[in-house]
Amino acid sequence: MLRFISQSSSEGVTEQSFTLSSSFDDIPGVLWSPDAATGTRPLIVIGHGGGQHKKAPGVEARARRFVAEGGFAVVAVDSPAHGGRPQSEEHSRLIAEMRARFQTGGDATPVLAELHTLIAGQSVPEWRAVLDAVQELDHIGTGPVGYWGVSLGCALGVPFVAAEPRVRAAVLGLSGAENAAEAAEQITVPLEFLVQWDDEMVPRAAGLALFDRFGSAEKTLHANPGRHHEVPLFEMDSSLRFFARHLN
């Protein structure tokens, strides 16, 4: 059940905080839409990065542009073990192990794959439940759905996009998604895939290998110089145009 907690408006964009009660636990989320919106519109799900949450600055900035310039609605929720959500012992153990490997320069890939498999097992059904609930709202409706997520948002996004036929187009990247290589092959919708050429967290070859594996006939890799968190701003313009092309 979707329960709205607060609502505000700024520069033409209405922001509604909500909680969705699920069979797992309560999922805190935010829905952005054009002020005074009525009727059906495309909906973009944004999956945040590791250690972030539903209203991390990069999430909110994208959401507001997608709404203000594209007329879309955007929804983001705290991923399992993120934001204010509880961490199980297994979450905590894997997150500590991942941090230790990054600090010592060890190979974090197998730990990340295990952590992402654990989280995705919960996030995929949660996000599908979020879609069910949000698309019942009068000002959202059952229009086409897009997905935007990089880094953790890609590792969780790949199995979500593969499992959810309502998703018609996705922007992914900054991940090898070693947890979900087979799911990548099942994806056939248009993709834009981001690679940071000097990514200190994801080996270049891992990103290229994931791009190679997607089943989509239309998939474009956008690679830019810089480290993991240095995706250039013009890629936000590109995401917006990509969604406009495929969801309108």
Added chain:
Amino acid sequence: MLRFISQSSSEGVTEQSFTLSSSFDDIPGVLWSPDAATGTRPLIVIGHGGGQHKKAPGVEARARRFVAEGGFAVVAVDSPAHGGRPQSEEHSRLIAEMRARFQTGGDATPVLAELHTLIAGQSVPEWRAVLDAVQELDHIGTGPVGYWGVSLGCALGVPFVAAEPRVRAAVLGLSGAENAAEAAEQITVPLEFLVQWDDEMVPRAAGLALFDRFGSAEKTLHANPGRHHEVPLFEMDSSLRFFARHLN
């Protein structure tokens, strides 16, 4: 000396055929500009692909869009040994050798590098002379210059962009430009670089290696599935926006 041969207009775009007399030989070219244009505007040089010419369909389609939608002027000339231009014995020998290697599945890279070095030695000064002449025209003027060229247009474009400070932004790709690796390092202007993921003529690694080598702080690699000649149409939109961002 620039001598106009013919002029026509269609859908708001004026096309002027010309011949430029140079110290090498007469260079046939085409200049596209908005109808009734006056004053200075950005100018885009398009370098055609191997075996093509100044009015190949892909060149003309791009030129007309850049003019009609971007308000730019566009110039293209027949590259040395292309279009109606004479081939020296060395041109003919290298072209025959290149074709033989492609047909037998041999390694064409060293022959291509030799051929492109030979042609670029002539095309770089020619294109600079074309810029000199065209920018003297009242409806072009000395505005910023862009370059668009893939395949042969990249192999000749890399040394041209490196040598010509008037070029402020370039779209390149579909080539390893083995003739011009050192020139690539000298390029510092913003680049968009195209790779065809299943290119049957250019090994994927060669394209990625060239992208790696460019000195530009802003460079974006766009990779798409498909063979050498299957660059998706939406990349034309992307080129147009890229030039609009950097030349206006």
